[in-house]
Amino acid sequence: MPALSDVIAALDDLWPPEWAERWDAVGTVCGDPDAEVNRVLIAVDPVREIADEAVELGADLLLTHHPLYLRGTNTVWAGTFKGRVVHTLIRNDIALHVAHTNADRADPGVSDALAGAIGLRVVAPLVPDPADPTGRRGLGRICELDAPEPLARFVRRVAAGLPATAQGVRAAGDPERPIRTVAVCGGSGDSLFDEVRAAGVDAYVTADLRHHPASEAVQHGALDGGPALVDAAHWATEWPWCEQAAAELDAVSERHGWGLRVHVSRTVTDPWTTHAASAPADGAAPTTDTGAPN
Numbered sequence: 001m002p003a004l005s006d007v008i009a010a011l012d013d014l015w016p017p018e019w020a021e022r023w024d025a026v027g028t029v030c031g032d033p034d035a036e037v038n039r040v041l042i043a044v045d046p047v048r049e050i051a052d053e054a055v056e057l058g059a060d061l062l063l064t065h066h067p068l069y070l071r072g073t074n075t076v077w078a079g080t081f082k083g084r085v086v087h088t089l090i091r092n093d094i095a096l097h098v099a100h101t102n103a104d105r106a107d108p109g110v111s112d113a114l115a116g117a118i119g120l121r122v123v124a125p126l127v128p129d130p131a132d133p134t135g136r137r138g139l140g141r142i143c144e145l146d147a148p149e150p151l152a153r154f155v156r157r158v159a160a161g162l163p164a165t166a167q168g169v170r171a172a173g174d175p176e177r178p179i180r181t182v183a184v185c186g187g188s189g190d191s192l193f194d195e196v197r198a199a200g201v202d203a204y205v206t207a208d209l210r211h212h213p214a215s216e217a218v219q220h221g222a223l224d225g226g227p228a229l230v231d232a233a234h235w236a237t238e239w240p241w242c243e244q245a246a247a248e249l250d251a252v253s254e255r256h257g258w259g260l261r262v263h264v265s266r267t268v269t270d271p272w273t274t275h276a277a278s279a280p281a282d283g284a285a286p287t288t289d290t291g292a293p294n
C-alpha cells in the first residue's frame with residue numbers, strides 16, 4: 001500500500017497546486033505523510049455528512065473539491081463545524097486533501113466533467129491559461145452539441161445529465177431559441193460573462209447566477225444575441241468532477257500497482273433542500289418547466 005505522501009504527490013501531479021488561484025487554499029489539510037492509504041473517498045464538500053461517510057467507508061483519504069478552510073483560522077475546536085470535521089477525520093486516521101481551482105484549470109478539469117455529463121463536445125477552454133503551450137488548460141470550456149436543439153429541450157438535457165438537486169435547472173432566454181454552441185463553467189460562473197459573450201455561444205451553463213448580473217446579461221443579449229443562461233445547483237455542476245477524478249486516480253493506482261479503492265460520494269451536499277414551483281397565476285398552466293428534480 002502506498003504512503004499518503006506518495007498518493008499526495010500523485011494528486012499534485014494531476015492538479016498541481018501552482019495552478020490554483022492566489023486566493024485559494026488547496027492541498028493537504030490533515031493527515032500523516034507516513035500513513036498507508038488503501039481507500040479513498042472523493043466528494044465536492046468537506047462537510048460533516050461527508051466526513052461521517054468517510055468514517056463509515058473506512059477511508060484513509062478524503063479528497064474534496066472545496067477547501068475546508070479558505071481563509072486562515074486560529075482554532076480547530078470541535079464546537080465549530082469545521083473543527084468537528086477536523087476532529088472526526090484525525091480521530092479516524094483520515095487525511096483530507098483539496099483540489100479546487102487547480103482542478104478547475106486542469107486538462108481534464110471540472111468543466112470538462114460538466115460538459116461530458118450533459119453530452120457536450122469540448123472545443124477549447126473559455127479562458128485559456130496563458131502558461132499552457134497546448135492551449136487546453138484554463139477556466140470554463142467552449143463546447144458544441146452535435147445538432148441544435150431548442151433551449152427548453154437543452155435545459156431538460158442539463159437536468160437529466162446532472163445529479164438531482166432540489167433546485168433543478170432554470171434558464172433565462174426564449175425557450176424556442178436554438179442552442180448549438182455552449183460555454184460551461186462548473187461552480188459560480190458569473191465572473192466570466194464577458195468571456196462568454198466574446199465567445200459568441202448560444203448558451204452558458206453555470207451555477208449561482210444572481211439577479212443583477214443575469215438581468216444585465218439578458219438585457220445585453222436582447223440587443224446583440226448574447227447567450228441564454230442556464231443555472232444549475234453549484235454542487236451538481238461540480239459533482240461530475242468527482243467521477244472524473246476517481247477514474248484518473250484509478251489509472252494512477254493501476255500504473256503504480258497500488259490497489260487503491262476509490263469511491264465517489266453520492267451524498268447531495270448542495271445546501272438547498274426543498275423547491276416548489278410558483279403557483280400559476282389565474283389558474284393557468286405554468287408556461288415553463290417546473291424545475292423539479294428528476
Ligand SMILES: [Zn+2]
Nearest residue numbers: 187188234238
Ligand atoms: Zn465550487
